[in-house]
Amino acid sequence: MQEILRKVTKTLKDEGIASVGKKARSYIKTKNIEKKLKTSQVFQDVLFINGCGPEVPHPARYRVSHQREQLTYYNISSNEVFYQHLSMDMVRLYRGFIFFRCPYNEQIGEFIKLAKKLNKVVLYDIDDLVIDTKYTDMIPYLDTMKSEDRKAYNQxxxxxxxxxxxxxxxxxxxxxxxxxMLHYVPEVLINRNTASEEMEKLSDKALQSKKELDHIHIGYFSGSITHNDDFNMIMPVIIELMKTYHHLKLHIVGELELPGELNEYKEQIIQHPFVDWRKLPELIAQVDINLAPLTDTLFNAAKSENKWMEAALVQVPTIASNLGAFEECIESGETGILCSSVEDWKEALVDLIENPDKRNRIARNAWYVCRERWLAYKTGYKLAEFLKKKFHKNIIFVLPSLEISGGVMVTLNHAAIMQKRGYDVSVAYLNAKENWCTVKAQKIPVLHANEGVLEGSIDAAVATMWTTVQILNRNSKIKNKYYLVQNYETNFYQSGDPLRIQANRTYSENENIKYLTISKWCESWLKTEFGKTCKYAPNGIEFDRFHDTAEERTLSGKIRILIEGDCASYYKNVDESFEIVNKLEKEKFEIWYMSYNAQPKEWYRVDKFFHKVPYAKVAQIYRECDILIKTSVLESFSYPPLEMMATGGLVLAVPNGGNVEYLEDGKNCLLYEQGDIEQAVSKINQLCTEKELRHKLYIEGLKTAKERDWNNIESAIESLYMEES
Incomplete structure (x- = not known):
């Protein structure tokens, strides 16, 4: 904020009073701007949102650039953006957000709402008490501002x-x-300003080129015009010493207004304009004593020890006010000298002016301490650990694509449940085109899973098909790796297809991956054929979506049969379904066929065909049919019978590993032996004639479907991804 005031002051000098209001508002007034950063697709840990523009680089250098450097040393990735370039889409790409000196605006407010809804952490960083006018009213200079500029500043x-x-x-x-700050938020970390590698390098260079001086040089590196009162506090001492020590030189750097009382000693005063921070170490190294006075106010007590640190890095001793961070960081007489009164200032200056050995001893001590405790690469641990504790546990589900399938829907429901239970959840797939997907009215971020774009730390990542396992294997930042096995995918490929080998390998060569499943039969073959012990949770259904307006089927009038499945996939065994219906009376039965991918074969008897039906419309098709025939021989978990029962419909099915854990012949469905067409036809006729049987199947079918409602198994799903203590 002091830097902003300096810019305002410079405008006063260069352009006149009339320009101040316009310039001040351009620096500090919140406004929405059209310019947007091009959204990156790289997933990282932290986004710093910088509230200081390029015209005031000093605060952001310490609190954004240097903190990012600290985090890099501790393997936490980050990025930064100017607050007016923040876009809503950026919320999906980070685990947490640190707003530095940002003012509130409506877009930021909406951004934070969404971040919290997605279980992201939102933090605020500030390096001055510029969070309430009760603090800034302690700055005397503000009383000299024009009323409209003061109003904008206060706002x-x-x-x-x-x-x-x-x-x-x-x-x-x-x-x-x-x-x-603890009056505003429940927890605040102190992460002191530190010197970056470049500052360290420039300070070392300035120290090596330091020359022996023929005079005693004292320096006041004021920063901004708001420090006039601080310098005025010690000015009587400076005047008295300049009278006494004619070889004493005073260096003043920055926007300090030189009091008229010093005109008599202008030959002993060297004024420097503001310099780029890269030149500051060389400038500080030209003095023998660094001055850091502060008047005793709460606002000043909250200031950092930057001036001491910057001088210590070039082995220049500091005399500072015994206040705030100086009091905390300086051991008086050893790494600097602290002063509580004007008399202390005089005594300290005389002591160091007359004792070069003491100057050198204090300077060296400060240098050693600063090198140990104030360099970015040595000081990031607390910040890194603070962030890790604040991050919500995150989990990324890696999909082959977002194209609708039973396996994808299972995964997306798991994602929605984990988000609902407080996890930071994303889905990812190669060359993702979407940025978001919606499940149960919940927004789920979509990430690219291409190599090199998942830079952030990941508590858990879940492969969901054999093709996605390698994405987990090549990412070293995943803490826990899971493979959600939903089918024996080796059987997706026929003999001679090399993909059969690749699929099979994913069950045997991944010792660092934990196996999960939603099917009892998958749990069994993983154990018996691959020696993998896996965690199991039951699969679920959106019961209300299908149960809405559910009715018991009377089978009066023309009976409508639904066949579901991709006839191009041999394990769906769709041909057998049509062999069955071809044996039925055409006048009595109407045949509907629903397939997401393949078209019906020429010999199929189809009265109505549904192709690529959106998931939201599937339930209505079930409701309009009486009997579902499902003849798949291989299913990880067979959804259609469960969904049909939820609508009140009847089911005839071939038993397979994906349905026998919930289907019971004669209780909630009718089962027949694969290939026995006559038995299947007989069972359909049984459904048509036995009302009591139909009613029993209806009641038990609804009960079975209700038990599998996702809401009833949320805890079991969450337990899949929770590490055992």
């Missing part, structure tokens, strides 16, 4: 406080800031 401050309150926790630089 910006209050908007930052508003945004802070919406966040889950905070990050800041000092103890006093932490204490005040």
């Amino acid at each position: 910006n401050v209050m908007e930052m406080g508003h945004l802070l309150r919406l966040c889950d926790a905070g990050i800041t630089t000092t103890t006093h800031l932490q204490q005040e």
Whole structure:
């Protein structure tokens, strides 16, 4: 915020009073802008949203760039964006968000709502008490501002406080800031400002080229015009010492307004304009003593120890006010000198002016301490651990695609359940075209699973078909790897197809993958044929979607039979279904056929064909039919019989591994032996003539379907992905 004021002040000098209001508002007023960053497809851990524009780079350098550097050392990936370029779509690509010095606006408010709905963590970082005007009113300079500019400044401050309150926790630089922020959020981490690698390198270079000085040089690196009162506090001491020590030189850097009382000593004063931060180490290295005075206010007590750190890195001792972060970080007499009064300032300056050995000793001590505790690469652990604890557990379901199939629907329902139970959930697949999918009115982020784009940490990733296992194998940032086995996919391929071998290998060569299933028969063959012990949870159904307006079938009038399945897949055994209906009386039965992929064969008897029916419309087709014939010989879990029963319809099926765990012949359905066409025809006629049997199948069918409602098995689904303690 001080940097913003400096820009306003510079406008006053360069362009006149009339321009101040316009310039100030351009720097600090919240507004929506049309420019958007091109959305990346890379999934990472943290997005820093920077509220300081390029005209005020200093705060963001310490609190965005340096913190990102800290996190990189601890294997936490990050990105950054200027707050006016934030897009809603970015919420899907990160586990957490850190707003730095951002004011509230409506778009950010909606962004945070969505982030929390997706179980992302939202944090606020600030390095000054610019979150309420009760703090900024302590800055004397603000009283000199024009009323409309002060109003805009105050509005910006209050908007930052508003945004802070919406966040889950905070990050800041000092103890006093932490204490005040705790009035707004429940938890605040102190992560002090640190020196980046580049700062360290530039400071080392300045230190190596440091020259012996023929005068005593003291430096005040003020920063902004708001520090006038701080310098004025020690100015009487400076004047007295300049009278006494004619070889004393005062360096002033920044926007400090030089008091008239110092005009008499202008030959001993060297003024420097603002310099790029890369040149600052060289400038600080030119002085013997660094001055860091602060008047005793709560606002100043919350300030960081940057001035001491920057001087310590080039072995220049600091005399500072015994306040806030200086008091916490400086051991007086050893790594700097702390002053509580004007008399202390005089005593400290005289001591260091007259004792070069003490200057050097304090400078070296400060340098050693700073190298151990204030370099970015040594100080990121607390921040990294804080973020890890704040992240919600995340889980990524890796799909072959989002094309509708039974396996995909199972996976998406698992994703929706895990999101509902507090997990940060995404789905991913190669070359994803969508950015979002919707399940049960829940938005699920879609990520690209291409190599190199999943850079963020992943608590759990779930392969859902054999083709997706390799995506897990090549990603080292996945903590727990799972394979949700929904079918014996080796059998998808006939002899001679090399894919049969590749599919089969995924059940035997992955020792670091935990196997899961939603089918008892899959659980059995994984154990007996591959030695894999896997966790099981029952499969589910959206009962209400199918049960809506469910009615018991009377089979009066023309009886409508539904055949479902892809006739191009041999294991769906659809031909047998049509062999059955071809034996039935044409006048008595109407045949509907539903297939997502293949078209009906020429010899099929089909009165109405449904192709690529959206999942939302499937239930209505079931409701309009009386009997479902399902003749698949291989199913991981067979949904159609369960869905048909939920609508009140009747089921004739071939028993297979995917349906025998819930179908019971004569209780909730009728089963026949595969290939026995006459038996199947007889069972259909039995349904037509035996009313009591139909009623029993109707009641028990509804009961079976209800027990499998997703809402009733949520805990079992969640337990699949929870690691045992």
